Amino acid sequence: MSILISVRELAARIESGMRTVVLDARWTLAEPHGLEAYRAGHIPTAVSVDVEDELSDHGVAGRGRHPLPTEAAFTDAMRRWGIRSGDLVVVTDTTSNQAAARAWWLLRHAGHESVLMLDGGIDAWVADGYSLETGVNVPEPGDATAHFGAMPVIDxxxxxxxxxxxxxxxxxxxxxxxxxxxxxxxxxxxxxxxxxxxxxxxxxxxxxxxxxxxxxxxxxxxxxxxxxxxxxxxxxxxxxxxxxxxxxxxxxxxxxxxxxxxxxxxxxxxxxxxxxxxx
CATH class of the missing domain: 3.40.250.10 (Rhodanese-like domain)
Known part of the structure; x- marks a missing residue:
């Protein structure tokens, strides 16, 4: 299973215009919504992902603090992020992928095979000399559809x-x-x-x-x-x-x-x- 993409590989794809969906999935217990930090600086073309609201279903009781979203809700999120069937998706954060892995796992679980994590995350991007952009990217809607079951789950x-x-x-x-x-x-x-x-x-x-x-x-x-x-x-x-x-x-x-x-x-x-x- 391919898991990682390097900073240089991602930068080359972005610079060449190769279709790549970059997802910024920052999350910590202290700052569960990463939009403010995303606005202040993110990898060029990246779209903000809300771990609390888009990668979880808080309407479900009794299954923990971050129950998995429904297929329908996750399909809506994937399309909102601009993901099309077959796209390469790269997920990242500022905690060495400890939060972004939730997006990676859900995309794999949903049947989207071409999804990687940026090794070292946004910190590695900056450390390697690449710049960040500010503001908010709103992509054209995608057409991807979630079909859960590709990754094993236990209750x-x-x-x-x-x-x-x-x-x-x-x-x-x-x-x-x-x-x-x-x-x-x-x-x-x-x-x-x-x-x-x-x-x-x-x-x-x-x-x-x-x-x-x-x-x-x-x-x-x-x-x-x-x-x-x-x-x-x-x-x-x-x-x-x-x-x-x-x-x-x-x-x-x-x-x-x-x-x-x-x-x-x-x-x-x-x-x-x-x-x-x-x-």
């Missing part, structure tokens, strides 16, 4: 059972996994049996993904090797998409648990583990 019951037959990776910060702090959700700790695998550990000092062999070695140390059933969980299904991408780079197929800890911790019937051990 809360499958997440509970997975540690007995495979590996459930918890990609949140280690202190959240251990239950020492919980800034967002009602309970601190982790799903019993889940293995701590902070997604920041898949990046180098420049915010780029580690090499495939290094990632494969990292995941093998956590019990994940090709053929092992594996899924990624985080706070609410955003950062877990980044770990799914890292696993794909390592040659490992992984499922996403969209509800993640935000769904689990709001269900009083679910047990909670704390400390550094899975159980």
């Amino acid at each position: 809360i019951d499958e997440a509970a059972a997975l540690p007995d037959r495979g590996v459930l990776l918890d990609v949140r910060a280690a202190e959240r996994y251990r239950g020492e702090v919980e800034p967002v959700d009602p309970k601190a700790g982790h799903i019993p049996g889940a293995v701590s695998s902070p997604t920041t550990g898949t990046l180098d000092a420049d915010g780029r993904f580690l090499a495939p062999d290094v990632l494969a070695e990292r995941f093998a140390a956590l019990g994940v090797v090709p053929g092992t059933p594996v899924a990624a969980s985080c706070g609410s299904g955003v950062a877990a998409s980044h770990q799914v991408a890292a696993l794909a780079i390592a040659g490992i197929d992984a499922a996403l648990f969209p509800g993640s800890w935000s769904q689990w911790s709001n269900d009083d019937s679910r047990p909670v583990a704390t400390g550094s051990a899975p159980r």
